Amino acid sequence: MTSIRQLFSARDMTQGAPWKRILEFSVPMLLGNLAQQLYNTADSIIVGRYVGDNALAAVGSAGPILNLLLALFVGISTGAGIVVSQSYGARDREGLTRSIGNCIALSAVASVVIMILGPLISMPMLELLGTPQSIILWCRDYLNIFFVGIVGFFFYNMLSGVLRGLGDSVSALGFLLVAAALNVALDLLLVAKFHMGVPGVALATVIAQAISAVLCYIKLVRMRDIFDLNLKTMRLIPAVAMRILRIGIPSGVTQAIMATAGMVVLNLTNAMGETVIACNVIIMRVDGFAMMPNFSFGQAMSVYAGQNVGAGKFDRLDKGVKQGGLISLAFSSVITLVLLFLGKYLFAMFTETESLIDLASRMIRLMAVGYICISVTQVLGGVMRGAGDTVRPMWISIISTILIRVPVAYFLAYLTRSEEFPHGKPDALFLSLMISWTLGMVMTIVVFRRGKWKTKMYASTAEV
Numbered sequence: 414m415t416s417i418r419q420l421f422s423a424r425d426m427t428q429g430a431p432w433k434r435i436l437e438f439s440v441p442m443l444l445g446n447l448a449q450q451l452y453n454t455a456d457s458i459i460v461g462r463y464v465g466d467n468a469l470a471a472v473g474s475a476g477p478i479l480n481l482l483l484a485l486f487v488g489i490s491t492g493a494g495i496v497v498s499q500s501y502g503a504r505d506r507e508g509l510t511r512s513i514g515n516c517i518a519l520s521a522v523a524s525v526v527i528m529i530l531g532p533l534i535s536m537p538m539l540e541l542l543g544t545p546q547s548i549i550l551w552c553r554d555y556l557n558i559f560f561v562g563i564v565g566f567f568f569y570n571m572l573s574g575v576l577r578g579l580g581d582s583v584s585a586l587g588f589l590l591v592a593a594a595l596n597v598a599l600d601l602l603l604v605a606k607f608h609m610g611v612p613g614v615a616l617a618t619v620i621a622q623a624i625s626a627v628l629c630y631i632k633l634v635r636m637r638d639i640f641d642l643n644l645k646t647m648r649l650i651p652a653v654a655m656r657i658l659r660i661g662i663p664s665g666v667t668q669a670i671m672a673t674a675g676m677v678v679l680n681l682t683n684a685m686g687e688t689v690i691a692c693n694v695i696i697m698r699v700d701g702f703a704m705m706p707n708f709s710f711g712q713a714m715s716v717y718a719g720q721n722v723g724a725g726k727f728d729r730l731d732k733g734v735k736q737g738g739l740i741s742l743a744f745s746s747v748i749t750l751v752l753l754f755l756g757k758y759l760f761a762m763f764t765e766t767e768s769l770i771d772l773a774s775r776m777i778r779l780m781a782v783g784y785i786c787i788s789v790t791q792v793l794g795g796v797m798r799g800a801g802d803t804v805r806p807m808w809i810s811i812i813s814t815i816l817i818r819v820p821v822a823y824f825l826a827y828l829t830r831s832e833e834f835p836h837g838k839p840d841a842l843f844l845s846l847m848i849s850w851t852l853g854m855v856m857t858i859v860v861f862r863r864g865k866w867k868t869k870m871y872a873s874t875a876e877v
Contacts, residue, residue: 424580432736471551473694484668492661497578502723514646531560558615565623572629592625706744711791718799783850813853
């Protein structure tokens with residue numbers, strides 16, 4: 414019973430072998446990201462099978478707009494996790510209590526803003542992006558339902574980020590697995606049985622996320638041994654909120670930049686027609702699984718760095734980088750091989766259209782090497798963010814996505830125009846991704862080795 418309790422409790426990453434602490438944290442994170450991806454994949458499979466390829470394209474076209482409006486908050490939740498991990502590493506109960514309380518208050522404020530703003534701008538943004546008329550109303554309905562029910566998304570992301578900052582990735586995993594199972598069941602009920610189409614997919618996701626947020630909150634309330642959580646501690650304290658925002662906003666800007674680049678390229682994707690849009694949706698869903706080890710180990714390294722910086726154990730960072738990096742590379746290499754050899758069978762789960770499956774299979778081969786590059790970027794970027802420097806990773810993302818990916822995509826599309834492909838070949842969309850990932854890795858290695866991010870590390874220690 415004691416070992417089970419320990420499994421679902423905060424984990425100290427400042428003690429023991431670095432690779433063991435990183436792996437203990439990362440495996441539940443990896444499974445949690447798998448469950449998260451099941452949300453989107455279940456949506457796509459069910460809507461593609463029961464409604465059709467156009468409905469599948471609608472869910473995919475709504476994604477970049479959703480990502481753009483939610484990006485800043487996702488970044489703030491990353492900053493929250495870093496602040497929490499540093500306070501926990503320093504064994505600062507009062508600071509930890511203030512940080513968690515302000516995380517909840519910020520979530521409430523952000524929820525109200527998006528619930529009002531989202532439905533007002535969804536249709537204008539879809540029209541601006543040139544979304545095909547055949548799917549635009551489905552896209553609008555999907556977005557509006559998601560925005561109205563945004564509270565669950567915000568609170569789950571923030572509270573699960575707090576749990577991970579405490580080293581407890583197992584509890585977040587358990588809650589997410591419950592929500593993922595519920596999401597699939599509701600998808601089948603609302604889409605397959607009640608024929609609600611694309612709106613049913615959005616409603617299922619909103620309900621599932623709200624339940625996972627409630628479970629996270631109940632877990633945090635019960636962790637009275639390391640911090641206090643009540644209405645009094647949930648008030649905004651400007652200094653604490655500003656520290657969370659100062660660390661989190663660059664991560665949010667990074668997410669927003671990636672979402673903006675996705676929207677700009679989506680304009681090109683939409684011009685290529687519904688088949689390419691559907692292909693993009695399928696690849697991005699499978700891509701989500703391929704990226705899971707990278708994001709999981711990136712988050713693990715962020716928490717590992719945060720706790721050790723808070724504890725003043727800087728010597729453990731170098732060991733953690735080497736050991737965590739090797740583990741991440743091994744995971745991403747295996748998954749890349751699986752995509753190369755079994756990708757066609759994965760794509761067949763989404764559609765029965767052979768031409769669409771063949772197109773997606775060809776595109777994933779163009780991107781394969783990029784997944785290994787991203788694993789390096791995520792590990793080194795995770796360490797820099799955990800140490801308190803979220804600005805340098807932000808600039809790397811700006812350069813690799815805005816200054817490299819977008820121009821390269823349009824340039825390659827221009828070069829490949831023909832009578833058959835008046836707006837260019839779809840290869841341009843995915844080859845540009847691989848190029849940006851590769852150059853992003855090179856820039857991250859250079860910045861990390863120069864070591865200027867360490868000045869933020871020492872400044873963070875002084876603030877804890």
